[in-house]
Amino acid sequence: MKVNDVILKTVVRMVVFIVLTFGMYLFFAGHNAPGGGFIGGLVLGSAIVLLYLTYDIETVHKGMPFDFKKVAALGVLLATGTAIGSLFFDAPFLTQTDGYFTIPILGEKHLSTVVLFEAGVALTVIGTLVTIILSISEDE
Amino acid sequence: MIVAFSIMLPFIAAALIPFIYRRFKNIHLGWFVLVVPAVLFTLLASYIPRIANGETFVKTYEWIPTFGINITTYLDGLSMIFSLLITGVGSLVILYSIFYLSTKESLHHFYCYLLLFMGAMLGVVLSDNLMVLYVFWELTSVSSFLLIAFWHHRKASRAGARKAMIITVSGGVAMLAGFLMLYVASGTFSIREIIANLEVVQASALFVPAMLLVLLGAFTKSAQFPFHIWLPDAMEAPTPVSAYLHSATMVKAGIYLVARTTPIFGGHEVWFWTVSGVGILTLFWGSFNAVKQFDLKALLAYSTISQLGLIMSLFGLGSAALHLGYASDTVIYTQATFAALFHLINHSTFKGALFMMVGIVDHEVGTRDIRRLGGLMALMPFTFTIAVIGSFSMAGLPPFNGFLSKEMFFAATVNIMQLNIFSLDNFGLIFPVVAWIASIFTFVYCAIIVMRTFFGKIQPDRLEKPPHEAPIGMLISPYILITFVVGIFIFPNVLGHYILQPAMASIYPMFPSSEELTPHIAAWHGYINTELWMTFGVIVFGILLYRTLKKWRPMYQIFPQKYTFNAIYERIIGSGESYSSRITNRYMNGHLSYYFIYIYVFFIAVLAGYALYADVLSWDPSKDSAIEPYELILVFVMVFAAGAILFAKQRITVVLLNGVLGYSVAFFFVLFRAPDLALTQLVVESITTALFLLAFKYLPKIQPEKVSNSIKITKAMISIAVGATVTLIGLAVMNYDKFEPISAYFEDAYNLAGGKNIVNTILGDFRAFDTMLEVVVLFIAGLGVYTLIKLKAKKGDTDVESK
Numbered sequence A: 001m002k003v004n005d006v007i008l009k010t011v012v013r014m015v016v017f018i019v020l021t022f023g024m025y026l027f028f029a030g031h032n033a034p035g036g037g038f039i040g041g042l043v044l045g046s047a048i049v050l051l052y053l054t055y056d057i058e059t060v061h062k063g064m065p066f067d068f069k070k071v072a073a074l075g076v077l078l079a080t081g082t083a084i085g086s087l088f089f090d091a092p093f094l095t096q097t098d099g100y101f102t103i104p105i106l107g108e109k110h111l112s113t114v115v116l117f118e119a120g121v122a123l124t125v126i127g128t129l130v131t132i133i134l135s136i137s138e139d140e
Numbered sequence B: 001m002i003v004a005f006s007i008m009l010p011f012i013a014a015a016l017i018p019f020i021y022r023r024f025k026n027i028h029l030g031w032f033v034l035v036v037p038a039v040l041f042t043l044l045a046s047y048i049p050r051i052a053n054g055e056t057f058v059k060t061y062e063w064i065p066t067f068g069i070n071i072t073t074y075l076d077g078l079s080m081i082f083s084l085l086i087t088g089v090g091s092l093v094i095l096y097s098i099f100y101l102s103t104k105e106s107l108h109h110f111y112c113y114l115l116l117f118m119g120a121m122l123g124v125v126l127s128d129n130l131m132v133l134y135v136f137w138e139l140t141s142v143s144s145f146l147l148i149a150f151w152h153h154r155k156a157s158r159a160g161a162r163k164a165m166i167i168t169v170s171g172g173v174a175m176l177a178g179f180l181m182l183y184v185a186s187g188t189f190s191i192r193e194i195i196a197n198l199e200v201v202q203a204s205a206l207f208v209p210a211m212l213l214v215l216l217g218a219f220t221k222s223a224q225f226p227f228h229i230w231l232p233d234a235m236e237a238p239t240p241v242s243a244y245l246h247s248a249t250m251v252k253a254g255i256y257l258v259a260r261t262t263p264i265f266g267g268h269e270v271w272f273w274t275v276s277g278v279g280i281l282t283l284f285w286g287s288f289n290a291v292k293q294f295d296l297k298a299l300l301a302y303s304t305i306s307q308l309g310l311i312m313s314l315f316g317l318g319s320a321a322l323h324l325g326y327a328s329d330t331v332i333y334t335q336a337t338f339a340a341l342f343h344l345i346n347h348s349t350f351k352g353a354l355f356m357m358v359g360i361v362d363h364e365v366g367t368r369d370i371r372r373l374g375g376l377m378a379l380m381p382f383t384f385t386i387a388v389i390g391s392f393s394m395a396g397l398p399p400f401n402g403f404l405s406k407e408m409f410f411a412a413t414v415n416i417m418q419l420n421i422f423s424l425d426n427f428g429l430i431f432p433v434v435a436w437i438a439s440i441f442t443f444v445y446c447a448i449i450v451m452r453t454f455f456g457k458i459q460p461d462r463l464e465k466p467p468h469e470a471p472i473g474m475l476i477s478p479y480i481l482i483t484f485v486v487g488i489f490i491f492p493n494v495l496g497h498y499i500l501q502p503a504m505a506s507i508y509p510m511f512p513s514s515e516e517l518t519p520h521i522a523a524w525h526g527y528i529n530t531e532l533w534m535t536f537g538v539i540v541f542g543i544l545l546y547r548t549l550k551k552w553r554p555m556y557q558i559f560p561q562k563y564t565f566n567a568i569y570e571r572i573i574g575s576g577e578s579y580s581s582r583i584t585n586r587y588m589n590g591h592l593s594y595y596f597i598y599i600y601v602f603f604i605a606v607l608a609g610y611a612l613y614a615d616v617l618s619w620d621p622s623k624d625s626a627i628e629p630y631e632l633i634l635v636f637v638m639v640f641a642a643g644a645i646l647f648a649k650q651r652i653t654v655v656l657l658n659g660v661l662g663y664s665v666a667f668f669f670v671l672f673r674a675p676d677l678a679l680t681q682l683v684v685e686s687i688t689t690a691l692f693l694l695a696f697k698y699l700p701k702i703q704p705e706k707v708s709n710s711i712k713i714t715k716a717m718i719s720i721a722v723g724a725t726v727t728l729i730g731l732a733v734m735n736y737d738k739f740e741p742i743s744a745y746f747e748d749a750y751n752l753a754g755g756k757n758i759v760n761t762i763l764g765d766f767r768a769f770d771t772m773l774e775v776v777v778l779f780i781a782g783l784g785v786y787t788l789i790k791l792k793a794k795k796g797d798t799d800v801e802s803k
Helices: A006-029 A037-054 A057-063 A068-088 A114-138 B002-023 B029-045 B048-052 B077-100 B107-126 B130-148 B155-186 B191-196 B198-203 B207-221 B230-236 B239-248 B250-265 B269-290 B296-318 B320-324 B331-365 B381-395 B401-418 B430-454 B472-490 B492-507 B530-547 B549-558 B565-587 B592-614 B629-646 B651-671 B675-698 B709-735 B749-753 B758-766 B768-790
Strands: A098-103 A107-112 B057-064 B069-075
Touching: A006 A037, A006 A114, A037 A057, A037 A114, A037 B675, A037 B758, A068 A114, A068 B768, A107 A114, A114 B675, A114 B758, A114 B768, B002 B029, B002 B057, B002 B069, B002 B107, B029 B077, B029 B107, B048 B077, B048 B492, B069 B077, B069 B107, B069 B130, B077 B107, B077 B239, B077 B250, B077 B331, B077 B472, B077 B492, B107 B130, B107 B239, B107 B250, B130 B155, B130 B207, B130 B230, B130 B239, B130 B250, B155 B191, B155 B198, B155 B207, B155 B230, B191 B198, B191 B250, B198 B207, B198 B250, B207 B250, B207 B269, B230 B239, B230 B296, B239 B250, B239 B296, B239 B331, B250 B296, B250 B331, B250 B492, B269 B296, B269 B320, B269 B430, B296 B320, B296 B331, B296 B401, B296 B430, B320 B331, B331 B381, B331 B401, B331 B472, B331 B492, B381 B401, B381 B430, B381 B472, B401 B430, B401 B472, B401 B530, B430 B530, B472 B492, B530 B549, B592 B709, B629 B651, B651 B675, B675 B758, B749 B758, B758 B768
Parallel strands: none
Antiparallel strands: A098 A107, B057 B069
């Protein structure tokens, strides 16, 4: 059965970019305003799931040739890696640090190692979410 | 630093194995692995001169300092012996395994486990902290489990691995309890500090219980009677593993523990009798049972049990010197300990060689059954040489190292009779008599190994392959070992001075000079002493018994099969399995609603029960802010949605109504100015709803429940009680004033964690440990879903487990 879903496809094409931007915004807003790795990852993940729901798996896979299990694994590595990384700087496990740096063009910016940790969280969330939904929907 | 590096290197190498394995497919993986123990052996051996001068090397890395748990590496004479054995025998075994295991086996698993074991074992002998020692101790059990079950398609391998695991790990847990008691008594986990505060520990009421529990750990690990039953079954492992773990190193961990804790516990009567009594009993039982075995490896397993008993009993006898204290006439009793250390090294050399010899026979002929073997001497002359030298050394014959240590063992048992402590004047005679009888059996099984395999008539039709000599690579390692067997006999005092003397100093730290504790080892004392007479007796009676073996062999049938330790073990495991499955089947009936009932009833009982018991359910609405009308509307929506779920006829309605509930909660978060929570709730709610809808097509239609009214009412009561519990506790939390709220601490988030959003600083910094582990859990859950769905067996697939 061929479903006529032109409207859905057209809308999603627009909406996905809004959702992705919003997800990235949430991810970076995290430290000082509502947002963060978990919620950012969830929003980004749901944007990807939306794509999968609208278009078929092959089409999306052509555009994003990632194995989402590996994305999740990379996230876990990043999160645990930043935790272990602090040991090399003679600081206790999971110590986070931050500071103000002047970057050309962007000006003075607040940078923190939490971003790496949160990126790990976000990647794990995206990877796991998509993996679960894909494996359930592919199951016959 | 070097010592910590020695522990780390095998683990690092184990982690690198997958990459090396993929990169160099054509080269046998063993060549790369061989580098690790060889380097470590050289490194550690370079410490020998300084250790012989009485130096020790300590380095502490803080781990959990608040609990006194630190990674303290400690290299002294005793650890030196063991670490040299681990790395030395390890190198030889890996060299041997290169020729023993073909590249078709899953070598990357094998060497990964082997390196894990090596690192863990080095960790055991080089750690000063009891907790760290315990961790490594259990890791050796785990790696041994993996190695025994290396050929996991065989049922016997799996059963043997499980048996070894159950016995050694239960002993390990007992040992942990013993360590904790020691900690309670002394206030420290450091062995050196415990020895320094001996008076406090010995005065404690926990002294004897701690001792017995630690001994339980040592006895299970070292396969002492009656826990010896796991070792013969562990012989299902590939022969290099048997040679390495189950004769030279891991089973000696128990011996190490006894030696290491001798300064703490030795000198106590219970210690003396338990260690030497169990040891001498094991010596006898092992050698007695070895004679009846037909499988060469099983025979060697029982002989290992018996030799471990010998070493154990010597440590027990030697501990008497600690009771007597230092005096010029008590030094003679320390010689038992010296003999123990000496025999420990000798046993590793000759038993390692013998295991490799059996491996060669098995590899080249295809069987290890002595009933099918015979007449191999002419066909395998080099292997025959290994067997003769190894067996003669084990039987205690000159000119091999086993003779020297066996003589010293006899001397120690004779000397102990002169003591009049610990009621030794009444029972002391047991030791020389049992030792002598056990040695006769040892002689008999040594004769069986040599005579049955290499003499007699060859039976080519009963062998799997035409016999021929082994490739030279397989012969190198055993030949190096038998060189030691002969070399130690010729120059025993080099070993005595450089290796054994510093170890004596670690076991008798209270005795002023270790020089005095080191006797001059000599094969011939210039006259025929008691021990030499005993050896003569062993040879005469041994030959006699071997000649008449056929006549008295039926004697083994007298023991009823029902009451062997193996049968008891099987019965305990079997009945445990059937009882637990009967109990589990009673409540795990496959009905999801039952499982929810268990969870919720437990939830109510614990939470509501505790809240009532502690009397904290108080609610004071006077402090609350006023309820706005739009909040009431939201509450009404939620109540309506929740009520409607009960009467929904279709699943899709249920999911959507459930979504209404979730979104309403999110609205509440918005109203109460919690944007983080609101956002999370909204996204999570959307995704779960999508997931539900996705999973729908697999679910059947809702069927009306056909249950009696009383069950319906019970279920309703439970659900109402759950709701009431949550609500009441939520309300009570507002008024809880037993301790100060910790929220004030987090308000300083910007200075402490550099973030203005408290929620995120808690997630990413204050409680980042939780977040990190949650991420890991999420990942595992995702992988779980994936494997459950994708990797399930197709219909008609064979069950891999039950081959």
